[in-house]
Amino acid sequence: MKKVFESPKSLTKDPFTYCPGCHHGIAHRLVAEALDEFGVREKTIGVCPVGCSVFAYVFFNCDMICAAHGRAPAVATGIKRAKPDSIVFTYQGDGDLASIGTAEIVHTANRGENITVIFINNAIYGMTGGQMAPTTLVGQVTQTSPYGRDPKTMGYPIKVAEMLSTLKGVAYISRVALSKPAYILKAKKAIRKAFQTQIEGKGFSLVEVLSTCPTNWGLSPIEANKWLEENMIPYYPLGEFKTPEEVS
């Protein structure tokens, strides 16, 4: 009998410890599938952030390092410069990448570092229990925006994909979602393109992945998918923002 579906080699056998309905598991799997498909697992070094996905080092079956909060792109820069033939990716949440690590992501992108960034945007801080993220939507209630995010004092949610697309050093940027199978297939394509960009030495690539956090949103997994589609996608449009011609 032919095996048509199995666990990617780039994932360990450890069961995910993420909350029910959280999209980290899907995102991990898509990254792992891409590494498998390109046959680069054995030359890949992943950088995990501070936040829920600090545990990504357990789940990815490749060399891994944990960076300080927000510094993953700088750590990745050090790795890639020392080992230019390796495949280097960071996996970061929205607090990590778009708040405390803003300087690192902007300058790593601007230098055109030949790395891939998987940016999980779930509009909230998960690990610390549901505080406002830089990507929290206007009016969204969190522990630290208990009356809803008020742009007058808390600013507007940052559109990372659009912002980084303005930088000349960037090769590939897209935004995807994981709330339904059709989106997941597109997300997989985008993640593949991002790694392909790196493998071909074309420069910095980033995929912003709109994700759910049912636990801290206070919704069931199904309601969370619906909330993402009704609230996040209108503000964070899906699609490719930048592609190197040869990869598109």
Place this chain on the structure above:
Amino acid sequence: MGEKMLMKGNEAIGEAAIRAGCHFYFGYPITPQTELTAYMAKKLLKMKNAAFVQAESELAAISMVYGAAATGVRSMTSSSSPGISLKQEGISYIACAELPCVIVNMQRGGPGLGSIQPGQADYFQATKGGGHGDYHLIVLAPSSVQELVDLTMDAFDLADKYTNPAMILGDGLIGQMMEAVEFKERKKIDLPDKEGWILTGCKGREKNYIVPFNLDPYEMEKLNLKIQEKYNKLKEKEVRCETVNLDNADLIIVAYGIVARIAKTVINNAKKVGINIGLIRPITLFPFPEKIIAETSEKVNKFLVVEMSMGQMLEDVKLAVNGKAEVNFYGRVGGVIPTQSEILTEIKKYLK
């Protein structure tokens, strides 16, 4: 024999680092150490299998070092006081992850933005950990440009030997000073194999991972005890200091770096007026040469600690002396350098 060259302290560190096999440098400009960053740019950008990155911040620079060190290469960053404060986050991570690297601090007057003149007020930060958590750096304190060269090379070896970050704790004066230096041939020494932990891709082996945390407190305590063991070994094996005229001295000066250099002039001038002064110059500030200080305090009952701080190494000297002798202090701060005549005047006060 190597060739003799006239070099500025900051540039000499760069040359020493490159000759020690450090081909990966990540830095950010700050006075008075920028010549080192510029030197590394000039050299490394022309070299193969090397990298120079002007980082967006000190936080990023030390994180780049963390990444590079994780792959097993020798890497370095450098800065001066305010910039070193910013690096503390990464230094704590590197110490916890037990990665070797070298950090240079050409200290300037503090606190705050302070001044751009030399200082020694980062002693506590350098020797007691600096960032959060229980850890130490290997701290080396050069007092000449030649020693900057030698200690920079030693720093890479010590860092590799103990898989621990090492710091060159200089000051703005020594970085700016020009002196003749020689890059001596060095004996190959046996260093531990890095193969077991480096991140180079998992071809032919299980994956390696470097994570500076453990949510299980008992495991985290174990990790702490393991790195403490390393510090005990350092205390046992790697203490270095220079002593001058300890026998029959009426008073012992304890000073490091450029201040020790001034103290040597004090010793000569004091001799001319019939005062017999000795000097203990710690070369390693961590591990601190407490034994020689303790032994000397059994024989000489007056000490004078001189620093470009308000009395930081003073505390370690007092701990080592442990009440057996009188420990006095003279310090200038904010970028002011103590003169030999000021120090001699101070000494005379205690020898009345």
